[in-house]
Amino acid sequence: MDEFLTYLPGILLAYSAFLLAIASPGPNILAVIGTSMSVGRGSGMALAMGVATGSFTWAVLTVVGLSALLAAYASVLVVIKIFGGLYLLWLAWKSFKSAASAHDIEARELAGGRRTPMGYAMRGYTIQMTNPKAALAWIAIISLGLQQGAPLWVGAVIVLGTFILSVGIHLMYAVAFSTPIMVRIYGRARRYIQAALGTFFALAGLRLLTSRN
Secondary structure: HHHHHHHHHHHHHHHHHHHHOOOOOHHHHHHHHHHHHHHHHHHHHHHHHHHHHHHHHHHHHHHHHHHHHHHHHHOOOHHHHHHHHHHHHHHHHHHHHHHHHHOOOOOOOOOOOOOOOOHHHHHHHHHOOOOHHHHHHHHHHHHHHHOOOHHHHHHHHHHHHHHHHHHHHHHHHEEEEEEEHHHHHHHHHHHHHHHHHHHHHHHHHHHHHHHOO
């Protein structure tokens, strides 16, 4: 129990970073929203599951890669945390810039015509896996949860927890944004959400840069 409590703050911080990251629509979220609005809730949910599966894949690859790297070179954790901290500060700047912008989100139907549910799921997986920012984001997220000498179960808990959150939230987007009114409601709250994201990312980035563990 003492060991679990030692790593719990980092795990919760990683969860928080992940939650707030997907609160700001990127290409994957906009694809889910656009598909739900233009094609239907079922297709949007299939696309959402593909995106969530891609997110899980990135999480696994990041944890395995970082764990292997740290096992060989323990001191590299400092470099990873510096990189993660700088990336989070960059996300903070992007969020504050978005909050100051007057543009609302633009959700459109995917190009290439209508697909089967499996086709939408595969398309969602492809969107997530070919997004270069996903790899950078996962390095930052995992860095928040890892400490020097952290056991393997810490990475496993982060991966499984974020996968459950990813499935639930992406499906929620698909269901909620199957009606245009939700896009308008989100658009009105967008600036406040982006400002809150910017604040969190700035604090999380500074925490990584000043962390000694």
